Amino acid sequence: MENGLDPAPPLLEVRGISKSFGAVRALQAVDFTLRAGEIHALLGENGAGKSTLIKVVTGVFPRDAGIVRLGGEEVAPRSAKAALQAGIATVYQEVNLLPNLSVAQNLFLDRQPMRFGIVREGEMRRRAKALLADFGLDIDVAAPLGNYSVAIQHVTAIARAVDLSARVLILDEPTASLDRHEVEILFGIMRQLAKRGIGIVFVSHFLDQVYEISDRITVLRNGRLVGERETASLPRLELIRMMLGRELAETTSARASEGEHKAREICASFENYGKAGYVAPFNLELRHGEVVALAGLLGSGRTETARLVFGAERADRGQATVEGAPVRLHSPRDGVRHGFGYCPEERKTDGIVAELSVRENIVLALQAKRGLHRPLSRREQDEIAKRYVKMLDIRPPDPERSVGLLSGGNQQKVLLARWLATSPRLLVLDEPTRGIDVGAHAEIIRLIRELCDDGLALLVISSELDEIVTYSDRVVVLRDRVHVEELAGEAIDVGNILAAIAADSVTVALEAHT
Amino acid sequence: MKGLPPVLITAFVLVAGFALCAVQFPNIASTRVVGNLLTDNAFLGIVATGMTFVIISGGIDLSVGSVIGFTTVFVALAIERWGVPPLLAFVAILALSAAFGAAMGAIIHVFDLPPFIVTLAGMFLARGASFLLSTESVPITAPVYSTVSDFALRMPGGGRLTAIAIIMLVIVIGGVLLLRLTRFGANVYALGGGRSTASLMGVAVGKMTVKIYMLSSLLAGIAGIVFSFYTSAGYSLSAVGVELDSIAAVVIGGTLLTGGQGSVIGTFLGVLIQGMIQTYINFDGTLSSWWTKIATGVLLFAFIALQQGLVALARRPVTKRAGATT
Numbered sequence: 142m143e144n145g146l147d148p149a150p151p152l153l154e155v156r157g158i159s160k161s162f163g164a165v166r167a168l169q170a171v172d173f174t175l176r177a178g179e180i181h182a183l184l185g186e187n188g189a190g191k192s193t194l195i196k197v198v199t200g201v202f203p204r205d206a207g208i209v210r211l212g213g214e215e216v217a218p219r220s221a222k223a224a225l226q227a228g229i230a231t232v233y234q235e236v237n238l239l240p241n242l243s244v245a246q247n248l249f250l251d252r253q254p255m256r257f258g259i260v261r262e263g264e265m266r267r268r269a270k271a272l273l274a275d276f277g278l279d280i281d282v283a284a285p286l287g288n289y290s291v292a293i294q295h296v297t298a299i300a301r302a303v304d305l306s307a308r309v310l311i312l313d314e315p316t317a318s319l320d321r322h323e324v325e326i327l328f329g330i331m332r333q334l335a336k337r338g339i340g341i342v343f344v345s346h347f348l349d350q351v352y353e354i355s356d357r358i359t360v361l362r363n364g365r366l367v368g369e370r371e372t373a374s375l376p377r378l379e380l381i382r383m384m385l386g387r388e389l390a391e392t393t394s395a396r397a398s399e400g401e402h403k404a405r406e407i408c409a410s411f412e413n414y415g416k417a418g419y420v421a422p423f424n425l426e427l428r429h430g431e432v433v434a435l436a437g438l439l440g441s442g443r444t445e446t447a448r449l450v451f452g453a454e455r456a457d458r459g460q461a462t463v464e465g466a467p468v469r470l471h472s473p474r475d476g477v478r479h480g481f482g483y484c485p486e487e488r489k490t491d492g493i494v495a496e497l498s499v500r501e502n503i504v505l506a507l508q509a510k511r512g513l514h515r516p517l518s519r520r521e522q523d524e525i526a527k528r529y530v531k532m533l534d535i536r537p538p539d540p541e542r543s544v545g546l547l548s549g550g551n552q553q554k555v556l557l558a559r560w561l562a563t564s565p566r567l568l569v570l571d572e573p574t575r576g577i578d579v580g581a582h583a584e585i586i587r588l589i590r591e592l593c594d595d596g597l598a599l600l601v602i603s604s605e606l607d608e609i610v611t612y613s614d615r616v617v618v619l620r621d622r623v624h625v626e627e628l629a630g631e632a633i634d635v636g637n638i639l640a641a642i643a644a645d646s647v648t649v650a651l652e653a654h655t
Numbered sequence: 656m657k658g659l660p661p662v663l664i665t666a667f668v669l670v671a672g673f674a675l676c677a678v679q680f681p682n683i684a685s686t687r688v689v690g691n692l693l694t695d696n697a698f699l700g701i702v703a704t705g706m707t708f709v710i711i712s713g714g715i716d717l718s719v720g721s722v723i724g725f726t727t728v729f730v731a732l733a734i735e736r737w738g739v740p741p742l743l744a745f746v747a748i749l750a751l752s753a754a755f756g757a758a759m760g761a762i763i764h765v766f767d768l769p770p771f772i773v774t775l776a777g778m779f780l781a782r783g784a785s786f787l788l789s790t791e792s793v794p795i796t797a798p799v800y801s802t803v804s805d806f807a808l809r810m811p812g813g814g815r816l817t818a819i820a821i822i823m824l825v826i827v828i829g830g831v832l833l834l835r836l837t838r839f840g841a842n843v844y845a846l847g848g849g850r851s852t853a854s855l856m857g858v859a860v861g862k863m864t865v866k867i868y869m870l871s872s873l874l875a876g877i878a879g880i881v882f883s884f885y886t887s888a889g890y891s892l893s894a895v896g897v898e899l900d901s902i903a904a905v906v907i908g909g910t911l912l913t914g915g916q917g918s919v920i921g922t923f924l925g926v927l928i929q930g931m932i933q934t935y936i937n938f939d940g941t942l943s944s945w946w947t948k949i950a951t952g953v954l955l956f957a958f959i960a961l962q963q964g965l966v967a968l969a970r971r972p973v974t975k976r977a978g979a980t981t
Binding site: 262 | 836837838840841842844845847848849852853854855856857858915916
């Protein structure tokens with residue numbers, strides 16, 4: 142409960158907010174407290190519920206339960222506009238302003254100074270200039286906003302929000318597309334606003350920046366509140382532990398017995414493989430019957446590595462080799478041709494086709510591989526679907542049901558089945574256990590192990606460190622888009638992975654390999 | 656919002672074209688020809704002004720030609736057959752066309768339908784309704800018509816600035832002021848920049864959509880009245896395809912078909928360019944008048960290519976451009 146030391150109510154109080162999308166519980170009884178004049182970092186991995194929390198508080202999504210108090214009074218905005226009027230403004234990474242209008246029009250749209258029904262352009266520009274001067278900007282406010290850099294657009298959006306008498310300012314990944322100098326400017330503005338008593342919520346996955354700017358940190362994980370700490374008294378290692386968590390320790394059996402570590406054949410290898418500005422060059426060997434995990438924080442280059450391996454992104458240097466023969470991986474088609482499969486993180490948008498049936502989803506990749514002029518007969522389709530529904534225990538066991546009606550775990554299995562049907566040699570799984578319930582979770586992990594025992598090579602990305610420890614033969618740790626460490630065998634444990642992620646200095650990449 | 660470069664190019668095309676015409680036919684460079692050009696294209700200038708607002712807001716209005724046709728028939732019948740005083744007939748048809756536009760705007764907003772489809776339906780509806788009223792051309796003999804047709808301001812050099820040309824110029828100037836100086840105008844640009852963003856920034860998107868299509872249809876109604884003055888008749892087949900001519904004028908005038916940028920002045924220049932080509936063909940005497948369409952088509956291609964080029968340039972990664980205005 143509120144302690145006696147702080148008699149004034151906090152600026153923004155969020156209590157017991159819950160929100161579900163269908164069967165997925167995106168937020169479960171989350172609390173969040175923002176005090177006036179503080180910069181409060183809201184952290185968590187992808188899918189932790191940060192965005193959902195922001196959208197629920199600002200009325201973009203309706204909430205299932207919980208209350209929001211602003212300055213002690215309960216508020217329930219129904220739209221972003223209503224939230225803005227109440228005094229809660231959000232500036233998203235994608236600036237929500239109009240690039241075709243002038244800077245001044247953007248600042249004063251729908252509230253321009255008027256005289257006799259005519260916009261007082263000169264007065265508006267003068268005010269715009271004065272407003273931006275407060276933020277240290279001296280630019281031509283008559284020029285279209287789109288002419289300016291993203292940093293200036295961000296500052297303009299913040300200036301507009303503050304001028305609309307915002308008391309709470311939510312900045313969602315504001316620094317993602319800014320360079321170092323621009324970040325400095327933005328931080329200067331944030332500190333100045335905080336001094337004025339505005340409460341700022343700072344969402345970011347750049348931990349250095351979080352430590353530089355924030356007074357307090359709240360961490361979410363899997364839709365739940367992990368904790369709220371003061372930044373100064375929270376060591377980085379502890380913060381990462383909070384973000385990546387350790388809950389799942391008891392769910393699955395130990396790693397495959399060490400006795401099976403025969404000399405495994407190399408399935409695919411990547412030498413000095415990379416793409417400028419995407420992932421630093423790395424060396425990676427994937428062997429049959431082996432699980433290699435990619436660990437790291439959001440934005441560290443895990444998914445980027447996976448996309449390069451599959452061919453979804455084209456590498457600009459290095460050589461890929463499959464079963465000893467050099468190959469080119471310039472498109473997903475190339476990947477599929479060489480027997481690769483890829484289950485992306487965003488199941489809903491990049492993976493399943495919700496309207497199609499389980500059967501149609503399963504045969505999709507196989508059909509694409511065969512080509513359109515060699516259609517699979519309905520009987521073959523039925524057989525394949527039945528086989529995988531049984532093998533992966535997809536429930537309900539009805540191949541004709543729309544995939545959209547299945548639970549997250551079963552959708553994930555359908556996606557797995559799709560690639561297994563193409564008999565791949567290498568399967569890339571990006572966050573295979575994201576957004577599925579604990580029971581299905583354990584089952585997916587068991588499946589990963591089984592597939593691997595059948596000789597498949599697996600590359601798995603996961604934010605769940607315990608999970609990684611459970612099934613991996615090797616773990617590649619990434620930080621800031623560089624492969625910084627590779628752990629194998631006994632060295633794989635949560636502590637070592639965390640230490641590698643949290644290591645402060647930028648170590649030279651790939652010492653383990655070359 | 657200074658969409659100047661494309662407009663400047665339009666102006667250059669107009670001046671250069673006019674100079675070329677004048678070299679070949681020195682008589683073209685007279686106030687007489689210019690006056691006729693304004694008169695002949697008065698109705699087009701009026702609808703194209705309305706179309707500019709619609710296109711800048713990110714929409715399109717295909718119904719305007721049909722609204723002009725309906726207006727001429729309605730006005731002719733009201734005055735000649737039903738004995739309605741001309742002024743009352745004008746007020747009635749303007750109210751009717753404004754309501755028609757408002758209804759289309761409301762449907763577009765409420766049902767979130769593409770403007771192309773809704774105004775296409777409006778186009779068939781208005782054209783069909785005018786046939787329902789009369790399939791034949793109805794001549795208008797009311798005295799107002801001869802008075803207005805005879806009225807003209809003398810320009811130096813013997814040119815006549817007719818009443819309908821004056822109406823058009825007034826509407827163009829009004830359109831420029833409305834778009835440039837008012838909150839309504841700023842909101843039109845805002846809608847073209849992004850509907851959902853504009854809505855988040857506090858623009859009443861629904862109301863604006865209704866008003867914009869209402870304005871377009873209202874101006875189409877005025878263009879219809881002007882057209883009836885021009886031909887002294889009401890005919891259900893008049894102004895077929897004018898919606899496309901006006902879209903062409905808007906695009907040649909430098910307005911982005913995807914919305915967000917453009918100007919009424921540019922549209923006016925676009926109308927003049929089309930009129931100039933028509934005038935040249937008349938002077939030549941041997942060319943088919945369909946060459947107007949061919950020339951317009953070529954110009955359209957050129958301008959759309961130009962705009963795509965400019966858009967591609969604007970999309971190039973911006974580095975530091977603080978303080979840059981050009």
